[in-house]
Amino acid sequence: MPELPEVETVRRGLQQNVVGRTVKRVEVGRERTVRRTSREALIDGLTGVKILSANRRGKYLLCDLDSGQKLMMHLRMSGRLIIAKPGSQRPPHTHVVLHLASAANSNVESELWFVDPRTFGEVVVFDPDLLKTQMPDLANLGVDPLNDEFTPETLRELFKNRRGNLKALLLNQHFVAGIGNIYADEILHLAKLRPDRLPSRLTNVALTRLHGAIIEVLNKAVNAGGSTLKDTQYVDLDGQTGSFQDEHRVYGRGGLACLSCGKGRILMTVVAGRTTCYCSACQH
DNA sequence: AACTGTCCCTGCAAGC
């Protein structure tokens, strides 16, 4: 399930394969994928338009367009972006197809497919001036943890006057943007903190450890190309799987021995309404 | 204002 590391891997794929190219034609299959506006709005907003950049904010992919508008793509649970040769066999649930003109230094055209079985994902073209009204979720997004402005002090400020537990806070996109269920559990395990701990009670030492764990886990996962699980089949733009699932220490390991301390057993419970795995011995 | 619970949707796996 795409979280920050997977989305960052996809972003790099877009940078390589899509930036600098012009959209010749747009196909929209299932309208739910473009529900924020409409089929016509997406086709009008992208046809004949050049894609200038590939950026990321949390789990949101954002491209500047030469029309002055922006393209936002969100993979949510099961979304995938695939670059393919024109006319290739499309997988089931291919909801949006962008036909891309060849890059300046080549004569190879491509298709960019937005594939999404569970249809939670979305694709939208929006006017940056209307960000606050049209894209309130994006406008209210918290700090990106891989941005330099994310420091232990940031975390300390954000923890003030918070009632929820650590896991709920890590999952809250208004707080820190990009962490989902898998990486929240991995981060808390590395930081040796229980998911149900209250942030207001954390010592400065623990808080600094948490800050370091957020950055370390996310960077390692980015370097591994993200995590590919059985159920979501996450792959990058070229169809490559990630490998960070091999480094998961708690996620999906309920009932097994802790790989870090060797003493504890991984408990599987529900915290903040999500399946949560943590070590009974080394997380306090 | 901040938090919790429910819903959306499909594919897969477990259980009968």
Added chain:
DNA sequence: TGCTTGCAGGGACAGT
């Protein structure tokens, strides 16, 4: 074997 059921989860939304 073949069906049903439950589960996975990001974020919008309604309710507290």
